[in-house]
Amino acid sequence: MIEKVLINYQIENIPIEVRTYEKGVLLHSPLDACEGLFFVNSGCLRVYILSPEGREVTLYRLQEGELCLFSASCVFQNINFDIYIEAEIESTIEVISIAEYRKLQDNPAFVNYVNDIMARRMNQILQLLNDILWNRMDQRILNYLKEEAQIQESRELTITHERIANHLGTAREVVSRVLKYLETNQQLVLKRGKIQLLDES
Amino acid sequence: MIEKVLINYQIENIPIEVRTYEKGVLLHSPLDACEGLFFVNSGCLRVYILSPEGREVTLYRLQEGELCLFSASCVFQNINFDIYIEAEIESTIEVISIAEYRKLQDNPAFVNYVNDIMARRMNQILQLLNDILWNRMDQRILNYLKEEAQIQESRELTITHERIANHLGTAREVVSRVLKYLETNQQLVLKRGKIQLLDES
Numbered sequence: 001m002i003e004k005v006l007i008n009y010q011i012e013n014i015p016i017e018v019r020t021y022e023k024g025v026l027l028h029s030p031l032d033a034c035e036g037l038f039f040v041n042s043g044c045l046r047v048y049i050l051s052p053e054g055r056e057v058t059l060y061r062l063q064e065g066e067l068c069l070f071s072a073s074c075v076f077q078n079i080n081f082d083i084y085i086e087a088e089i090e091s092t093i094e095v096i097s098i099a100e101y102r103k104l105q106d107n108p109a110f111v112n113y114v115n116d117i118m119a120r121r122m123n124q125i126l127q128l129l130n131d132i133l134w135n136r137m138d139q140r141i142l143n144y145l146k147e148e149a150q151i152q153e154s155r156e157l158t159i160t161h162e163r164i165a166n167h168l169g170t171a172r173e174v175v176s177r178v179l180k181y182l183e184t185n186q187q188l189v190l191k192r193g194k195i196q197l198l199d200e201s
Numbered sequence: 202m203i204e205k206v207l208i209n210y211q212i213e214n215i216p217i218e219v220r221t222y223e224k225g226v227l228l229h230s231p232l233d234a235c236e237g238l239f240f241v242n243s244g245c246l247r248v249y250i251l252s253p254e255g256r257e258v259t260l261y262r263l264q265e266g267e268l269c270l271f272s273a274s275c276v277f278q279n280i281n282f283d284i285y286i287e288a289e290i291e292s293t294i295e296v297i298s299i300a301e302y303r304k305l306q307d308n309p310a311f312v313n314y315v316n317d318i319m320a321r322r323m324n325q326i327l328q329l330l331n332d333i334l335w336n337r338m339d340q341r342i343l344n345y346l347k348e349e350a351q352i353q354e355s356r357e358l359t360i361t362h363e364r365i366a367n368h369l370g371t372a373r374e375v376v377s378r379v380l381k382y383l384e385t386n387q388q389l390v391l392k393r394g395k396i397q398l399l400d401e402s
Contacts, residue, residue: 049331057334076320081327111312118319119277122326126282129330130250133258133370169334 002039002067002094009110017095021087027071030082034074036097040066043091044151048084048167057169060124061088061147067117072101088151132169138178140168142187145197155197203240203268203295210311218296222288228272231283235275237298241267244292245352249285258370261325262289262348268318273302289352333370339379341369343388346398356398 006014018041021027027038027045038045045062047070062068069076070083075098096104104110131140144167149155161179165172179195182188189196207215219242222228228239228246239246246263248271263269270277271284276299297305305311332341345368350356362380366373380396383389390397 049327057330073320076317081324081331105313106309108307108309108312111309111316112306115312115316115319116277118316118323119274122319122323123282125323125326125330126250129258129326129333130282132330132333 001041002096005039005067005113006110009107009113011104011107011110014096014100014104017097018092019095020090020092023087023089025087026084027087027093028083028085030084034072034098036072036095037101038062038068038071038085039094039096040064040068041092041094043093044088045091045093046086046088048086049082050084056084056166057128058167059083059128060121061151067114069114069117069121072098074098075101075105137168137170137174138182141175141178142182144168145188145195149197156191157195157197158193159195160193202242203297206240206268206314207311210308210314212305212308212311215297215301215305218298219293220296221291221293224288224290226288227285228288228294229284229286231285235273235299237273237296238302239263239269239272239286240295240297241265241269242293242295244294245289246292246294247287247289249287250283251285257285257367258329259368260284260329261322268315270315270318270322273299275299276302276306338369338371338375339383342376342379343383345369346389346396350398357392358396358398359394360396361394 002016003014006012021043028035040062042064044064045068047059047062047068048056049059050056068085071085073083131143141164144164145157145159148157148159152158161172161175164179165175168175179188179190183190186198188198203217204215207213222244229236241263243265245265246269248260248263248269249257250260251257269286272286274284332344342365345365346358346360349358349360353359362373362376365380366376369376380389380391384391387399389399
């Protein structure tokens with residue numbers, strides 16, 4: 001709960017709104033008003049960008065206990081990129097409104113905490129940039145599948161090639177070709193609508 | 202001068218070190234210790250990352266009056282990416298040491314200012330990510346040449362295809378091919394060791 005975090009900064013009595021979103025619901029898109037800080041109480045949010053052709057690229061995921069800054073992007077000057085936030089599984093979110101958040105900006109310790117989070121997100125985005133620039137696609141797909149296995153808590157994943165392609169900003173054909181290659185390499189087994197990750201992969 | 206910025210936050214008497222770097226000097230690499238905040242007094246810094254193969258990709262440039270946060274990355278937890286900072290032309294930098302910067306972290310207005318800068322950098326990196334993912338290479342090269350024309354204050358640029366390729370993280374051959382295409386399109390003229398940008402490009 002966000003209260004536990006705020007107490008570290010001697011902040012109390014902040015009004016908090018609790019919301020629950022079904023799996024797949026879009027919490028935020030560039031057309032939405034700026035709502036405030038989202039704190040993930042349970043579940044998982046996926047933050048992504050969209051290409052003109054409608055392809056999605058995941059920037060990062062927010063797990064339980066993590067704070068989403070982009071949902072409050074209006075309080076950070078200079079942010080003008082188009083971000084989408086989706087509930088990847090059923091998720092409960094605590095929301096601190098913009099008005100309340102502005103008050104917290106007088107608290108240097110809390111602002112430094114926000115600063116650290118911003119740096120962490122920057123880190124994740126640079127990691128992704130690195131991946132895109134230099135990693136071979138097979139490594140990117142394998143990394144993605146491992147992450148997915150943790151979320152689904154299973155090494156047998158129910159996932160389409162289309163969905164993997166959307167995540168990684170590539171074409172379905174590329175994903176199918178690479179998965180086939182990974183199967184030949186004995187890192188996974190392809191089944192109808194499923195992918196079984198093998199040990200050591 | 203950074204003093205002008207600090208005065209906005211009622212901050213005075215901060216010891217500041219002034220340094221001048223020749224064109225092309227590397228101010229910071231991942232092996233260097235964390236030095237403090239760099240403020241660009243005159244000139245231009247280029248912040249870039251390096252691939253395992255040694256290719257450079259420019260993240261952004263810092264012009265006069267801008268603050269470099271990555272030179273103080275040790276004060277931001279969670280930053281662990283490898284950043285290089287180069288003086289793109291002769292540049293004079295004011296440095297606030299880490300110890301002094303830590304004191305400034307008690308000042309909420311200043312920390313919010315740093316937060317805004319962090320958001321701006323994030324913006325620039327996301328723009329780059331966008332460029333890499335979706336823009337056509339000809340547009341990227343043209344954008345880069347226009348930026349270069351502003352820095353060199355001339356539309357006749359002394360620049361090699363190799364250097365353009367390094368900036369954009371691509372191969373020299375790709376750059377040569379695209380420049381040829383842009384020439385056919387009457388957006389520029391290729392000369393020995395030079396590129397002449399034409400009007401409207």
